Amino acid sequence: MNSPSAPAFPPFTPEHSALRQAVKDFCIKEIAPYSEEWDKEGIFPVELFKKAGEMGLLGIRVDPSWGGLGMDWWATTAYVEGLTYCENAGVAMALMVQSDMATPIIHEIGTEEQKDLFLKPAVAGDKIAALGISEPNAGSDVANLECRARKVGDEYVISGQKLWITNGTRADFITLGVRTGEDGFGGISLLTFPTDVKGYSIGRKLDKIGNLASDTAELFFDECRVPARFLLGQENMGFYHIMTNFQGERLVAALSAMAGMEKAVREAIQYGTERSAFGRPIGKFQVWRHRFAEHLTAIEAGRWLCYRAVDLEDRGQPATREITMAKLFCGDLAQRVMYDCMQFYGGFGYTTEYPVGRAWRDIRLLTVGGGTSEVMKEILVKMEGL
Amino acid sequence: MNIGVLLKQVPDTESRIKINGDANGIEDGDIKWIVNPYDEFAVEQALQVKSAVGGEVVIFSLGSSRTLDAARTALAMGADRAVILDDDGFAGSDSLGVAASLAKAAQEEGIELLFAGKQAIDDDAVQVPQIVGTLLEWPVATAISSYEQDGDSVTVKREVGGGQTEVIKVTLPAVFTADKGLNSPRYASLPGIMKAKSKPVKRYTADDLGVEAGADNAKVTTDGYHMPPPRPAGRILDGELGDQVKELVKLLRQEAKVL
Numbered sequence: 001m002n003s004p005s006a007p008a009f010p011p012f013t014p015e016h017s018a019l020r021q022a023v024k025d026f027c028i029k030e031i032a033p034y035s036e037e038w039d040k041e042g043i044f045p046v047e048l049f050k051k052a053g054e055m056g057l058l059g060i061r062v063d064p065s066w067g068g069l070g071m072d073w074w075a076t077t078a079y080v081e082g083l084t085y086c087e088n089a090g091v092a093m094a095l096m097v098q099s100d101m102a103t104p105i106i107h108e109i110g111t112e113e114q115k116d117l118f119l120k121p122a123v124a125g126d127k128i129a130a131l132g133i134s135e136p137n138a139g140s141d142v143a144n145l146e147c148r149a150r151k152v153g154d155e156y157v158i159s160g161q162k163l164w165i166t167n168g169t170r171a172d173f174i175t176l177g178v179r180t181g182e183d184g185f186g187g188i189s190l191l192t193f194p195t196d197v198k199g200y201s202i203g204r205k206l207d208k209i210g211n212l213a214s215d216t217a218e219l220f221f222d223e224c225r226v227p228a229r230f231l232l233g234q235e236n237m238g239f240y241h242i243m244t245n246f247q248g249e250r251l252v253a254a255l256s257a258m259a260g261m262e263k264a265v266r267e268a269i270q271y272g273t274e275r276s277a278f279g280r281p282i283g284k285f286q287v288w289r290h291r292f293a294e295h296l297t298a299i300e301a302g303r304w305l306c307y308r309a310v311d312l313e314d315r316g317q318p319a320t321r322e323i324t325m326a327k328l329f330c331g332d333l334a335q336r337v338m339y340d341c342m343q344f345y346g347g348f349g350y351t352t353e354y355p356v357g358r359a360w361r362d363i364r365l366l367t368v369g370g371g372t373s374e375v376m377k378e379i380l381v382k383m384e385g386l
Numbered sequence: 387m388n389i390g391v392l393l394k395q396v397p398d399t400e401s402r403i404k405i406n407g408d409a410n411g412i413e414d415g416d417i418k419w420i421v422n423p424y425d426e427f428a429v430e431q432a433l434q435v436k437s438a439v440g441g442e443v444v445i446f447s448l449g450s451s452r453t454l455d456a457a458r459t460a461l462a463m464g465a466d467r468a469v470i471l472d473d474d475g476f477a478g479s480d481s482l483g484v485a486a487s488l489a490k491a492a493q494e495e496g497i498e499l500l501f502a503g504k505q506a507i508d509d510d511a512v513q514v515p516q517i518v519g520t521l522l523e524w525p526v527a528t529a530i531s532s533y534e535q536d537g538d539s540v541t542v543k544r545e546v547g548g549g550q551t552e553v554i555k556v557t558l559p560a561v562f563t564a565d566k567g568l569n570s571p572r573y574a575s576l577p578g579i580m581k582a583k584s585k586p587v588k589r590y591t592a593d594d595l596g597v598e599a600g601a602d603n604a605k606v607t608t609d610g611y612h613m614p615p616p617r618p619a620g621r622i623l624d625g626e627l628g629d630q631v632k633e634l635v636k637l638l639r640q641e642a643k644v645l
Contacts (some may be wrong), residue, residue: 015583
C-alpha cells in the first residue's frame with residue numbers, strides 16, 4: 001500500500017514490498033473489474049484458484065519442496081494487505097481459506113502423503129481446499145462438534161454435517177474436524193477428507209448478507225469412508241491442532257480488517273475532496289476531519305498490534321494473546337470505521353454504485369468469522385485470569 | 387538468440403504530476419514509478435521469442451538508481467539479466483544521447499533482436515527505438531500488433547488507422563516497438579520476484595561505452611516546464627431542441643474549432 005502511513009518497519013524488505021505490489025496488481029487486473037459481477041452471480045470462476053496458484057499466492061510460507069515460496073509471516077502480511085485491492089472480500093476470503101486457513105495445518109503436521117495429495121495441489125491452485133470445523137450446534141463452541149468418525153479396520157467412517165463452510169460447494173478436499181472419542185475437547189480429531197468419497201453431499205449454498213462472491217455451504221457425510229492414514233496429527237488431539245490452526249486464521253483476519261478499513265478511510269478522504277455540499281468539499285467539515293483523524297489513529301494502533309502479533313508468530317513465540325487482541329480490536333474497530341465511511345458517502349454510500357457499500361456489508365463478517373468477538377474476549381478472560 | 391528489451395521507468399499514470407520549484411522538471415518525491423506500460427508488451431514478446439527459439443532476454447534501461455526497480459520487474463516476469471546505464475554522464479541526455487548509449491550497450495552485449503514499447507508514457511517523444519535502429523543500421527518496425535518469426539524472417543502487422551492493417555516482412559537483426567494488443571503481458575509472479583533477486587545486473591557508465599551523452603552533448607535543451615491550462619467547465623445548452631442543435635454546431639465550429 002502506498003498510503004503515507006505505510007510502514008517502514010525493518011521486516012518489510014524490498015522483496016516484501018514487491019510482493020505486496022504484485023498482489024495488488026494481480027487484484028486490480030484479475031479480480032476488481034469483475035467484483036460486482038461475481039457478487040451478483042454468488043460465485044467466481046474456479047480458474048481464479050489456478051491463476052492465484054501460478055502467481056504464487058497460495059503457498060507463501062509453504063516449503064518450496066511442496067511448491068511454496070518458503071517466505072515468512074511478513075510476506076503473508078504483505079499478501080493480505082495487497083489482497084484488499086481486489087475490492088471483493090468474498091474472493092479474498094476464498095483465497096485466504098485456501099492459503100492460510102485450510103492448508104497450513106497440513107504443512108505443519110501432515111504426512112508426506114497428505115502433503116503430496118492435498119497441500120501440493122492446493123498451493124498450485126489445482127485443488128480447492130475448505131476447512132470443515134463449524135456445525136449447526138458447534139460454531140464458536142468447537143469442543144462440542146458432533147460429526148462422528150468411527151474407526152473400522154484401517155478406515156474412518158464419517159457421519160454428520162458441517163455448516164458455514166467457505167469454498168464448500170466445490171472443495172476437492174476438506175481439512176475436517178470430527179469426533180473420534182469422548183465428549184468435549186478431548187475427543188476431537190482432524191482428517192484430510194477428499195470430497196470424491198461415496199456418501200458425501202453438498203446441501204444448500206447459503207445466502208449471506210456479505211462476501212457474496214464466496215460460496216458458503218452446508219455439507220453432509222453419510223457413512224463416508226476414508227483411509228485411517230488420512231488422520232491429521234494425533235487421534236483425539238484435534239482440538240489442539242484446530243486451536244493452533246486458528247491462530248494463523250485469526251491473524252490473517254485481523255490483518256485483513258486493518259488493511260481493509262485503512263483503504264476505505266483513504267478512499268473516503270479522497271471522495272471528500274471531490275464531493276461538495278453547502279459550498280465546500282465535504283472533507284473540509286470539521287466533524288469529518290476529526291472523525292477521520294480519530295479513525296486513522298485507531299487504525300495505526302491496530303496496525304501495530306497486528307504487527308506485534310505477526311512478529312511473535314513469525315519468531316515462533318507464543319502469540320495467542322496478541323493475535324486474539326488484534327482480531328478483537330481490528331474486527332470491532334472496522335465496524336465503526338466502515339459505518340462512518342458509508343455515512344460519509346451519504347446517499348451514494350447506500351447504493352451499490354460505490355465500493356463502500358460492499359465493503360460495509362462485507363466487513364460485518366469480521367466480528368463473527370474465525371471466532372466471534374465474544375469468544376475472543378473469553379479467551380482473553382482466561383489468559384488474563386480475570 | 388540474444389534478445390534485448392529497451393525498458394523505461396515512468397511515473398504511474400495515477401500519480402499526480404507536480405512541477406518542481408525551478409520549473410525544470412517534475413517533483414519526484416511522491417511519485418510511484420512503474421515500468422512503461424508499452425514496454426511490458428515488449429518484455430512479453432521477447433520472452434515468447436525466447437521460449438520459441440531459445441537464447442536469453444536482456445533488459446536495457448537508462449536512468450537513475452531507481453530504474454533498477456523497473457528492470458527487476460522485468461526480471462521477475464522472466465527476463466534473464468539486466469544492463470543498467472546509471473551514471474551522471476548520462477544525465478540530461480536528449481533522445482539521441484539516450485539512443486546512442488542504449489545502441490552501444492546492446493552492441494557490447496551482442497544483441498541480435500531488440501524490442502521496445504512504441505512510446506514512453508511520460509514524455510511521449512516516440513524517438514529512442516527508432517534512433518537506436520538507425521544507429522545500428524537495423525530495420526525498425528514501429529507499433530506492431532502481431533509478430534511471427536520464422537528463422538531470421540519476421541512478419542509483423544501494424545494498425546495504421548481507418549481499420550487498415552499493414553503487413554511488413556523484416557529480416558533480422560531488427561528493432562520492433564510494441565503496441566497495445568501485441569500480447570497479454572504475464573505477471574511478475576511471487577516465485578519470479580524471488581528469482582529476480584539473484585539474476586545478474588551489469589552497469590555501464592558513459593565512459594565505459596565511450597558515447598557522447600549527457601546534458602553537454604544534448605542537441606535538444608529544455609527551457610522549462612509548465613502545467614497545461616486547466617480545463618474550462620462544461621456548458622449545458624437549453625431552449626428548443628432545434629435551437630440547441632444550431633447553437634451546438636456554431637460552438638463546435640467557432641469555439642471548439644472541430645468542424
